[in-house]
Amino acid sequence: MLTGRRFRVEFTDEQAEFAERIGAACRAVWNTGLEQRRAYRHRGVWMNYAPQCKELAEAKTEHSWLAEVPGHCLQQTLKDLDKACREHGTFRVRWRSGRRWAPSFRFPEGNKMAVVKLNRRHAQIKLPKLGWVKFRASCSLAGEVIRSVTLAREGRHWFISVLVDDGRQRPETHPCPGNAVGVDRGVAVAIATSGGNLIDREFVTVGERRRVVALQRKLSRCAKRSTNGDKTRAALAAVRARERRRRRDFAAQAARQLAAVNAVVVLEDLKTKQMTKSAKGTLDSPGRNVAAKSGLNRAILAKGWHQFALALASAARYTGTAVEKVPAAYTSQRCSACGHVDPKSRESQAVFRCTHCTHTEHADVNAAKNILAAGLAVTACQDHPGPAGAARSPKQEPAGNREELLLQPTTAAPAA
C-alpha cells in the first residue's frame, strides 16, 4: 500500500539556501504558467502541460536560475498546475505569493534515490542536485520502495515527505468480524462512540492560549511589513503549528484504536467545508449571527473532524475495516431506545432525555448509537442479493424506507 513518511531535514547552510532557490523557481514557474493559462482562456483556447513543458525547456537555455535547479521539480510544478486547473478551473487556482506560500517541491523519480543509515538517529538520502540530505530517521525506510520525495519548509524547519510502497496488502477479513461502532463527532467532545466512550484531549494548553493572546496584541502594535512583525508572526505560527501537530496525532491515534477492534465504523456524512463556510455573507446580503457562527466554525475546525475521517480511512486500509457514512439528519434528536424524534429531547449540550420514553443518556453517545443503527441498516440492505441485473451503487437508497428501519426499537442490526 502507498503511504507517507515524514522526517525533519537537517540541511547544511548551502543546501538550505539552494532549497529556497528551488522553491522560488518553482513558484515563478507556477505563476508564469498560470498567467499563460489565464491569458489563453480569455481568448477562448486552452493551454496544456505538454506545450508548457516545451516552453520551459526553451526558457532554461536563456535563464541560468532556471537551469541550475532540478528540472524534474519544475516539470512536476507544471504537472500540479495542470491538475489543479483541470480540477478547480483556471480562474479559481491561486497565485503563489512570496509572502504567504511556504516553499515546497517534489522529486518524482523515487527509484533513483538511495537512502543510507548514518547512525541510530540519522539517515541521508541522495537527491538530484541537492546531493546527500541528512534527516532525522524517526522510523526506518528499510524494505520499502520509494515512489517520490517532497521537500517543504514549515516555519524555520524543512521536512521531507517520502511516498513509499510498504509492500503490505489490505487484509481480506477483519480480525474481529462481528464488531461495529458508530462515531459521533462533536464540538464539546471530539469523538463519542456508540459503546459509550468519549475520546478527547486538549490541543492547546492554558499557557499557549495566553501566549497567543499576547502575541496577537503585540502583532497589532507592529508596523506593517516590519521585521518585528515578521518575527511575531513566525512565533504565532510556531504555537499554531504545535497545536496542529497535536490534533493530527490525536486523530491518527483515535482512528487506529477504533479500526483495530472494529470491522465496521459508521460516521456521519458531514460536509465540513460547507458547514464551516464564512458567516459574513456578502455586501449585498450580510450574514446574521456572524460572531456566533464564526465561533462555531472555529470550534468545528478545532476538533479536526475532517482530519479524523482521513486518518480513519488510512488506518482502515491496514485492518480491513469498512468505513460507512450515513446522512447526519436527526441523529442528535432521535431517541436511540424508542426511535422518537423530538428536538426537545436534547435537554442540554451533554444530556439527552427522551420526551416519549424518558430514556436518558449522554447526548453524543445517543447520537453515535443512531449513527451505528443507520449504518447497519444500510449494510444489511446491501448484503441482501438484489433483483437479477440490478446494479448496486453505494449512493443508491437502500431498499425499504430508511426512516422505518431507524425507528425500530433495537440498535442491533434490524431485519431488512
Ligand SMILES: [Zn+2]
Ligand atoms: Zn425514547
